[in-house]
Amino acid sequence: MTDVCVVGAGPAGALVADRLAADGHDVTILEAGPRFDETPDTERMERSIRPGHAPTEVWDMGGPRDAYSASGPDFYPLNVARVKGVGGTTNHWQGMVYRLHEADLSGENNAPAWPLSYDDLRPYYIEAERAFGVAGASDNPYAPPREEPHPLPAFPPSHSDSLFADACESVGVTTHAAPNARNSEPYDDRAACVGYGTCKPVCASGAKYSANHTVRQAEAKGVDLVTQAPVQRFETDAAGERVTRAVYVHDGAERTIEAEQFVLAAGGVEIPRLLLLSASDAHPDGLANSSGLVGRYFHDHLFAGMGGTLDEPTRQNHVGFITTESHQFYDDPGAGTGEIPTRDGDLAPFKLEFLNYAGPSPVAMALREDTWGDELRDRLADAYGTHIAMGGLVGQPPLARNRITLDESRTDNHGNPVPDVVWEVDEKTRRTIERANEIQCAILEALGVDIEWTAGPEDTGPAYHHMGTTRMSRDPDAGVVRPDCRTHDVGNLWVASSSVFPNGGALNPTLTIGALALLCADGVDASL
Amino acid sequence: MELTRRDALAALSGTGIALGSGVAALSRESVDANEAGPSLDHTLATLTAAAEVVYPNEVEGIEAFVESYSLGRVEGREGYLAGLRDAVAGLDETALSWEDARFAALAADRRDTVLRQLGVHTADEDPDGTLAERIRYYVVNELLYALYASPTGGELVGIENPQGHPGGVASYQRGPR
Numbered sequence: 001m002t003d004v005c006v007v008g009a010g011p012a013g014a015l016v017a018d019r020l021a022a023d024g025h026d027v028t029i030l031e032a033g034p035r036f037d038e039t040p041d042t043e044r045m046e047r048s049i050r051p052g053h054a055p056t057e058v059w060d061m062g063g064p065r066d067a068y069s070a071s072g073p074d075f076y077p078l079n080v081a082r083v084k085g086v087g088g089t090t091n092h093w094q095g096m097v098y099r100l101h102e103a104d105l106s107g108e109n110n111a112p113a114w115p116l117s118y119d120d121l122r123p124y125y126i127e128a129e130r131a132f133g134v135a136g137a138s139d140n141p142y143a144p145p146r147e148e149p150h151p152l153p154a155f156p157p158s159h160s161d162s163l164f165a166d167a168c169e170s171v172g173v174t175t176h177a178a179p180n181a182r183n184s185e186p187y188d189d190r191a192a193c194v195g196y197g198t199c200k201p202v203c204a205s206g207a208k209y210s211a212n213h214t215v216r217q218a219e220a221k222g223v224d225l226v227t228q229a230p231v232q233r234f235e236t237d238a239a240g241e242r243v244t245r246a247v248y249v250h251d252g253a254e255r256t257i258e259a260e261q262f263v264l265a266a267g268g269v270e271i272p273r274l275l276l277l278s279a280s281d282a283h284p285d286g287l288a289n290s291s292g293l294v295g296r297y298f299h300d301h302l303f304a305g306m307g308g309t310l311d312e313p314t315r316q317n318h319v320g321f322i323t324t325e326s327h328q329f330y331d332d333p334g335a336g337t338g339e340i341p342t343r344d345g346d347l348a349p350f351k352l353e354f355l356n357y358a359g360p361s362p363v364a365m366a367l368r369e370d371t372w373g374d375e376l377r378d379r380l381a382d383a384y385g386t387h388i389a390m391g392g393l394v395g396q397p398p399l400a401r402n403r404i405t406l407d408e409s410r411t412d413n414h415g416n417p418v419p420d421v422v423w424e425v426d427e428k429t430r431r432t433i434e435r436a437n438e439i440q441c442a443i444l445e446a447l448g449v450d451i452e453w454t455a456g457p458e459d460t461g462p463a464y465h466h467m468g469t470t471r472m473s474r475d476p477d478a479g480v481v482r483p484d485c486r487t488h489d490v491g492n493l494w495v496a497s498s499s500v501f502p503n504g505g506a507l508n509p510t511l512t513i514g515a516l517a518l519l520c521a522d523g524v525d526a527s528l
Numbered sequence: 529m530e531l532t533r534r535d536a537l538a539a540l541s542g543t544g545i546a547l548g549s550g551v552a553a554l555s556r557e558s559v560d561a562n563e564a565g566p567s568l569d570h571t572l573a574t575l576t577a578a579a580e581v582v583y584p585n586e587v588e589g590i591e592a593f594v595e596s597y598s599l600g601r602v603e604g605r606e607g608y609l610a611g612l613r614d615a616v617a618g619l620d621e622t623a624l625s626w627e628d629a630r631f632a633a634l635a636a637d638r639r640d641t642v643l644r645q646l647g648v649h650t651a652d653e654d655p656d657g658t659l660a661e662r663i664r665y666y667v668v669n670e671l672l673y674a675l676y677a678s679p680t681g682g683e684l685v686g687i688e689n690p691q692g693h694p695g696g697v698a699s700y701q702r703g704p705r
Contacts, residue, residue: 042543043543045542045692046542046543046673049673049677049692050653050673051652051653051669052654052655052665155697156701157701158700159700159701159703193697194694194695194697195693195694195695195696195697195699196542196691196693196694197689197690197691197692197693198692204694205694312704313686313704315699315700315702315703317687317690317691361690361691362682362685362686363672363673363676363677363681363682363690363691363692364691366672366676367653367669367673371649372583372649372668372672373581373582373583373584373585374584376582376584376672377584377684377685380684380685381684384685384686384687385686385687
C-alpha cells in the first residue's frame, strides 16, 4: 500500500505528487498515456507545421483509446483539446497564466461564487507561479493585487503591440503585459525561449513550462510513476465511505493499487467519466455523486476575434505567444469609454488579446500551395507581412445542461463507455462575444485596419478549458467537492483539476489549477 | 541569395537532427552497403535537381545546401530514408517512361513538367499515399521546409525568423528594416 495514489500526470497531478513527496509521503502516479521522451520535440514541431500530419498526430491523440461522443447542440472537438501522457495538456498548451479576479471568486462576474476567497488562494498562486516560472510585469491595473513581482521579467512588447498602443489610447483602452509560463531567461534548469514560433502545440526548446518538468522533479523525490496505466474504476469499502483500490490496466493485464488517499487529476472530462464508471451499490449514480452533479456544469471559454491587414509591416509569426492584452472590460464588460459605447444587459467577463501570430506563416503556407519556384516565392511575399489581429476569451456561465455523461452505446479500447460532451454555447456568451467584437472593431478601425474576418457568436470556438464537472461547494447538495478539494461523499478521495471550478471566469485556467493542486496537497497531507 | 552549408545546419537544428562530424561518411556507407534502390549519391542528386525547380531562381548554392541538409535528415532514420528512396525511384520511373531519362538528367523545364504532370503541385503530402503524394512529402515539401524554415529562405519572403527556426526573441520586437 502506498500513502497516495494520484491519477493523472498533468500539471495538477504533478504538483500534488511533488508536494506530497516533499512532505515525506509515498506517492504513486498512474498515467493513462506514455512518456513523450522517445520522439524529439523538434520532430513534433515539424509535424505541427507540415500538412501531412493531423493536429491530433502531434501528441499522438485519437484512436480507440480516446474515442468520444459529442451529442450536444454544439460540437466539441475533444481530442484536439487535450493530451494524454506525462505532462498532460501542458505539452500543447499556449502557456497563458493568470489569477482569477476577486469578482470571479465572489460570483459577481459569473455565478456561482466559489467557497474560497482570493486571500485563500493567494499563497498558492505565488507558489504555482514559481513552479511554472511565470514571466510577467505588475503593470495590469485590472488584475487582483500581488504580493511580489512575477518570478521572471515579462517578455517585452512586440512591434505590432506598439502599433496597437496608439490606437488603443485613442479609443480609451488600456493595455498591459501578458504573463507567460515561458522562460524569458533561464529558470529552474530550463532554457530561455529561443523563438521557434510554434508554442501551441509544441515548444521545442523546453522554455514553455510543461508538467513533465515537475514530474521529473517529483520522481527525483521518490515518486513512482507508472505510464500506460489507464485507471478503469475505483472500488470502495462496503459502506462506500472510502476508496480501497484503483483498478488499472498495465502491460495488458488488469492490476490494482491500494492507497490511504486517492487524488483524481485527470482533467475535466476523464474525472467525471471515471467517477461515473465507478458506480456501485453504495454509489449507484456514480462515485461521489450523491448530489447528482458529477459531469454537470461543464463550461469553457469562447474565442472572440477579428483581424485584417494594414498598409505597413506588422512583423507577425516570429514567436507563437502573446505579449500584450487588455483586461479593462473584464469585471465591467458593458462599460464604455469616450469612443466605445456603453452596453446594458447581462454580460459575461472577457479579456482582449493582441496577437503576434496573425495571418499566414510562410513556411506552413509554402507546404500547402499548388506551385513552387518564383511563383511560390511571390505568393508568400504577397501573403505575409501586413496581417494583424485581436483575440479574446469570453467566460461561459456554467449551466447544468452542459455536461459530461457516458455514451453507453460506444466503448473505448478497454470496453468502457466513452465520454459524451453535451455542450452548447448559450445566449449570454454569444451576447458577450458580440460585445468583445464591438470593442475589437473600434480598436482595429482606429488603427486603420482593413477588417477581413470576424470570429463572432456564430463562428466562435472553445479554448479547450474543461471546467466545472465536479464543482466545489460547502453544501454537499450543491457540489461534489469541499473547499479543500476532498469529495463530500468519500473520505479519502480528492480532486485536483479545473473540474472543481464553480465558475472559471474568463481567464486561462492552468495557474488556478496549479494553485488548487497545491491547496489539495495540503489537505491530503493533513489527512495522512 | 546564396544558401550555404551553414544554412543547412541552421535548418537542421530546427528538425532535431544531432549532427556529428562523421554524418556524411556514415550515411553513405550504411545506405549504399545495405539497401536496395537508388544510391545515396543519386538520391541527393535527384533532390538537388528538384530543388533547382522548386526553389526561386535567385537561390544559389543549392547543391551544397541540399546535400548537407538531406544527409542530416537521413542519418539514423531508416524508415524515412526508405520512403525517400522509394519516392525517388518512382520519380525516376516516371521520367524514364515519359522523357527517356531519369529525373535528375532532365533539363529544368522538363523536370518541372514531369512534377506537374504527375500532379505533385496539387497533391497533399502523405508519406503513405500515391506516388504524387509521396513525392510531395519526401521531395518537394521536404525541400520547401528546409528553405522556408531557414532564416535565409524566410528573408526571401519577409521574415528572418520563420516558424521552426530558433531565431531568438529579438526579431519579434523589431520594426521593419
